[in-house]
Amino acid sequence: MKHATHVAQRLALPVALVGLWQLAVNAGWVNTVFVPPPADVLEAGYDGFTENGLLQATASTTGRALLGLAIAAAVAIPAGLLFAISELVDSLTSPVREFFRSLPTVTVIPALMVVVGPGDSLTLLAVAFGAVWPVLLGTMLGVRQTDQTLLDVAKVHRLSAWDSVFRVRLPAALPQIMTGLRISLAIALVIALVVEMMSGHGGLGSLVVEARSRFRNADVFAIVAVIGVVGLALNALMVRVERRSQRARVV
Amino acid sequence: MSRTASGLTAAIRSSLLGLVGVAGLTAVWAGAVAGGLIDGVPSPAEVFPALTDQLQASELWRATGHTLGMTAAATAIATVVAVLLGTAVGMSAAMDRLLGSTINTLRFVPPVALIPVVLLLMGFGPGSEIAVGAFAALWPVLLNVASATSDLRHRFEDMTKIERLNPVRKLVTVYVPGALPATITGVRLAAALALILVVAIEMLAVPQGLGHQLRFAGDALQLPTMYAYILWTGVVGLLLNTVLLAGERRLRWT
Numbered sequence: 001m002k003h004a005t006h007v008a009q010r011l012a013l014p015v016a017l018v019g020l021w022q023l024a025v026n027a028g029w030v031n032t033v034f035v036p037p038p039a040d041v042l043e044a045g046y047d048g049f050t051e052n053g054l055l056q057a058t059a060s061t062t063g064r065a066l067l068g069l070a071i072a073a074a075v076a077i078p079a080g081l082l083f084a085i086s087e088l089v090d091s092l093t094s095p096v097r098e099f100f101r102s103l104p105t106v107t108v109i110p111a112l113m114v115v116v117g118p119g120d121s122l123t124l125l126a127v128a129f130g131a132v133w134p135v136l137l138g139t140m141l142g143v144r145q146t147d148q149t150l151l152d153v154a155k156v157h158r159l160s161a162w163d164s165v166f167r168v169r170l171p172a173a174l175p176q177i178m179t180g181l182r183i184s185l186a187i188a189l190v191i192a193l194v195v196e197m198m199s200g201h202g203g204l205g206s207l208v209v210e211a212r213s214r215f216r217n218a219d220v221f222a223i224v225a226v227i228g229v230v231g232l233a234l235n236a237l238m239v240r241v242e243r244r245s246q247r248a249r250v251v
Numbered sequence: 252m253s254r255t256a257s258g259l260t261a262a263i264r265s266s267l268l269g270l271v272g273v274a275g276l277t278a279v280w281a282g283a284v285a286g287g288l289i290d291g292v293p294s295p296a297e298v299f300p301a302l303t304d305q306l307q308a309s310e311l312w313r314a315t316g317h318t319l320g321m322t323a324a325a326t327a328i329a330t331v332v333a334v335l336l337g338t339a340v341g342m343s344a345a346m347d348r349l350l351g352s353t354i355n356t357l358r359f360v361p362p363v364a365l366i367p368v369v370l371l372l373m374g375f376g377p378g379s380e381i382a383v384g385a386f387a388a389l390w391p392v393l394l395n396v397a398s399a400t401s402d403l404r405h406r407f408e409d410m411t412k413i414e415r416l417n418p419v420r421k422l423v424t425v426y427v428p429g430a431l432p433a434t435i436t437g438v439r440l441a442a443a444l445a446l447i448l449v450v451a452i453e454m455l456a457v458p459q460g461l462g463h464q465l466r467f468a469g470d471a472l473q474l475p476t477m478y479a480y481i482l483w484t485g486v487v488g489l490l491l492n493t494v495l496l497a498g499e500r501r502l503r504w505t
Contacts, residue, residue, distance in 0.1 A: 102443075217371060
């Protein structure tokens with residue numbers, strides 16, 4: 001019984017918000033040209049998936065975000081390891097890193113567009129540039145914080161420098177690396193969308209811009225809802241992977 | 252004494268190495284452009300004069316003021332809303348059940364996705380910039396306040412019951428001061444996110460501020476000016492982070 005009340009409490013606000021939306025449309029508080037009723041948005045979403053290529057656009061945006069994240073990880077994990085181990089390289093690159101990390105990633109998109117032109121490589125480069133920082137920081141932090149006992153054990157067992165890095169420090173840093181990846185994934189999705197919005201090169205971002213320019217506002221709302229669901233789903237996936245990596249610490 | 256001195260030497264050494272790194276990167280950049288390794292990138296010898304030109308023009312400063320103003324407004328609004336919601340959610344289990352699922356759904360919506368909808372509702376002006384910036388800035392503050400408050404609730408539950416504090420006194424004497432450090436950290440993260448979103452919406456739609464200037468120079472193919480604006484935006488971001496971090500440290504000390 002108590003459980004049922006709790007579920008009802010959790011659902012109350014979302015239901016109330018949709019109700020308020022419907023009411024605002026019915027009572028004429030908002031212009032239905034700009035704010036379509038919920039039923040129209042649902043219908044636009046259904047049509048989008050069945051005939052207007054919404055599924056393909058979703059797959060393409062998600063794929064670009066994930067591939068860009070993979071590129072970012074392939075750069076950031078070795079680089080983070082190097083920065084954490086070598087104080088010299090860390091000091092040499094520190095101001096440059098701080099600058100690029102503070103630079104809003106969206107600003108490099110027009111510059112990249114001039115160099116590589118609109119297309120998949122532009123999206124992947126921009127996504128990787130934005131997603132690289134949290135993984136880099138996570139790796140550096142994780143490797144630096146490796147438990148001294150573990151390092152001592154490695155020393156006692158006379159592990160080579162190579163082995164102590166790849167069999168002790170890197171595995172010990174895994175939880176922080178995974179946290180970095182989770183934060184990076186959210187950034188990757190945002191950057192993929194912005195590039196698509198700017199270049200009109202397929203995906204959910206260009207679909208939503210196109211719908212807006214044609215005043216198909218129910219489509220705009222439906223696509224935005226789909227983007228939200230993609231964001232939620234990708235995060236839920238990463239949280240699972242992150243938890244698993246934390247449990248699987250066999251060092 | 253010798254310890255602080257050696258610490259100072261290490262700091263000087265590391266700053267000098269950092270300068271070497273910056274100089275090295277600039278040299279690589281100049282070399283790559285001169286050697287024809289990359290097309291479509293202006294050389295540092297073109298970009299730095301363009302930056303000094305822009306720094307003497309009023310447009311850059313007006314754009315910087317606009318973007319920072321929008322960032323500040325968005326952060327301020329987000330902070331007020333987030334502190335209220337976060338305290339409510341953290342203090343009461345019932346409020347958590349009521350608002351928690353909605354908060355945990357909305358916070359994973361990529362803020363850029365809202366840009367088209369916000370433009371429909373609020374038009375191509377400052378209102379849209381503030382709304383999108385505030386949506387992004389809301390979550391770090393809200394989550395920090397909510398978790399700090401609920402920690403305090405669990406830790407001090409018994410104590411405040413014994414002292415029979417009424418809810419208002421409990422709020423003023425326990426929750427607000429207790430959650431303040433987490434709130435300040437949240438505000439710093441929020442301002443950085445707000446800046447990113449404000450620049451993004453300026454590049455995509457609203458014809459004002461640093462984002463617009465950057466895009467405008469790019470569309471006119473004035474590449475040195477565009478790179479000057481990219482560098483400048485990075486400097487503004489870096490300064491904002493540095494100032495907020497220093498402010499956070501100072502506030503935490505007092």
